[in-house]
């Protein structure tokens with residue numbers, strides 16, 4: 001089987017590339033990634049010399065390039081390539097529409113033209129919008145995205161659905177809750193807080209810190225996608241989540257405790273615009289239908305992740321001193337009142 005993984009140098013994509021290359025030595029894995037600010041070939045260093053792995057630099061909106069890869073005979077596509085940071089989508093929505101929607105359409109067209117056996121769209125629970133204090137997102141919850149990011153992901157999901165209904169393209173959509181783990185780019189909550197704590201810098205918590213996210217270790221996400229790739233019923237959506245609801249302030253305090261750093265580093269800052277209050281996934285369908293079960297509790301997974309950031313200082317120090325530096329200084333300089 002030849003599997004095209006797009007966005008395989010980003011956080012979740014690279015974890016999936018590493019997982020697939022090692023687990024399936026008989027499969028050929030092609031990693032197509034544009035290497036934007038969040039893509040990093042260091043993330044796939046552990047497999048770069050494996051005979052069943054190949055990297056191609058390129059953008060999923062490049063139709064000619066995408067078609068040339070499909071023309072080699074791709075059996076399955078797993079589309080991780082996306083702009084993913086909500087805060088960036090609030091200041092600059094255009095690139096989210098281009099990559100997340102137009103890029104998906106290019107992939108769908110090529111998948112249709114070359115008759116792939118499976119197209120998997122990696123989506124997000126954010127397409128369902130926000131919850132109050134109770135309730136869960138199921139696969140039939142109406143789409144109600146609130147940020148330009150989630151709207152672009154919802155738009156892509158609708159295209160994927162339409163290509164199944166109209167052209168019978170063999171698709172699945174997966175919608176996962178918040179991931180954490182190795183290679184997580186430091187603009188996101190958990191790696192940002194770990195790194196700031198290690199550097200004795202303030203930890204900027206948005207609003208009252210009581211927004212709730214449902215956390216899943218990225219390896220558990222990878223095992224779920226593996227099951228969908230091999231056993232998912234065509235046309236179906238699968239929600240993925242580990243029932244680990246935590247408020248942001250609980251997560252931040254847990255990180256500080258583990259690192260033995262003072263809570264005085266916590267700094268409450270201006271809230272995110274349109275900030276979703278609570279996400280919580282009902283993953284009954286994938287558990288019952290495909291037999292998926294997460295391996296990590298949140299406490300174990302978080303400790304393992306913090307240890308990874310302690311052991312891989314040079315990975316994130318390189319990022320902090322590169323092109324991300326300017327964004328970080330502007331974003332947090334403003335939030336923390338330094339600019």
Ligand SMILES: Cc1cn([C@H]2C[C@H](O)[C@@H](COP(=O)(O)OP(=O)(O)O[C@H]3O[C@H](C)C(=O)[C@H](O)[C@H]3O)O2)c(=O)[nH]c1=O
Nearest residue numbers: 084085086124125177178187188189204205206211248
């Ligand atoms: C960066 C940052 C975040 N936050 C808050 C905002 C959220 O309530 C929570 C997590 O934020 P983050 O930006 O890490 O993730 P989400 O906005 O939940 O979205 C993430 O999970 C979904 C499923 C995706 O689909 C997104 O691609 C992914 O980025 O922490 C802070 O309080 N301070 C900060 O500095």
